[in-house]
Amino acid sequence: MAVAINIPVGNPNIPSDRPESIAPTNNATRAYVTMRNTGRVSVVDLMALREIDTNPQTATVDGIALPQGARPQGIVIDPKDNYAYIADQNRPNIYVLDINPNSATYHTVVQTINVTSPLGLSQLAISSDGRRLFATGSDSNEQTPNRNLYAVNIDPRDKPSAQGSNERKWHQQIGVIPTASETEGIAATSDPKKMVFTNGFASVRTISNGEEIKLQDDGKGFGVLEITSEDPLNFSALLCRWAWPLTILMSTRQWL
Structure with missing residues (x-):
């Protein structure tokens, strides 16, 4: 497939200023691009x-x-085009960027959501009903396995009406779901109670000279997460078996 057009983003005088992930608005008027190495978001x-x-x-x-110091990676936008959620690769943070043109805080970070990741975060996805945000843990440090999915409540109905009151844990972590290996990609399905994700599985084999090599176990690299309780005060989810008859290719990184 031929490239129709190239759209330059970032500062051409900074070699490391390159695009990482992209998320278009639902009304198809703008796209937001994370610039991982310079801690910024470009708007197209x-x-x-x-x-x-x-x-x-x-x-x-x-x-x-x-x-300051942000290293943005994955980015997603809520169905109503109010917020862009941005994962930090090095910190357990999700930045909430106001993208509503009618808002007084348009194009500013209005909140930082903290999660319990031992490192940073990698990719993000929103359930098809727009109520739950899921993040995969960054595995940039091989000494600290990050085998979890993190669930955040973004349901607009749970947004507090009074300042200082947040009884329904809006824009807060509500669940941590352990996975068998470092999870990278995550995406919604048409069922709002199910998400799909990809893992990086590896086993170790010792060959004749004593050298150890890693073997990828790709057959276990695809999983399904099913929400069993949607209540943000009692959230729960389980992992289904990897028993799908189709081979599904998930893109874990998008380029502009």
């Missing part, structure tokens, strides 16, 4: 097919700055 106008300058007061085309 999908009608004009060019990057948007989020700070016209400077001479350069500027993206949206995330908190």
Whole structure:
């Protein structure tokens, strides 16, 4: 398939300023691109097919700055185009970016959701009903296995009406689901109670000269997560067996 058009994003004078993941708005007017090495998010106008300058007061085309030291990776957008959720590869943080053009805090990070990952986070996905956000743990440090899925409540109905009150744990971690190996990709299904994910399985074999080599066990690399209780105060989920008759290819990284 031929590339129809290339859209430059980031600062061309910074070699490491390259796109990592991309999420389009549901109304197909904009796309948000994480720039992992410079801690920013670039915004693309999908009608004009060019990057948007989020700070016209400077001479350069500027993206949206995330908190100091951020290393953004996965990004997803809620069904109503109110927020973009951004995973930090090195920190157990999910940044909440306001993307509602009618909001007073448009294009600013309005909250940081903390999860209990021992490292950072990798990919994100939202259930098909828009009520739950799931994150996979980053495995950038081989000395600290990160074998969990993290569930966050993003149900708009649970958003607190009064400041300081959050009885339904909106924008908070509500569950941790252990997996058998380092989980990377995650995606929604048409069933809001089911998510699918990919693992990185490996076994070790010692060959004749004593050298150890890792063998990938790809047959166990695909899993299904089923929510058994949706209540954010009593959330629970279980992992189904890997028994699907089809080979499904999941993209865990998207490029602009």
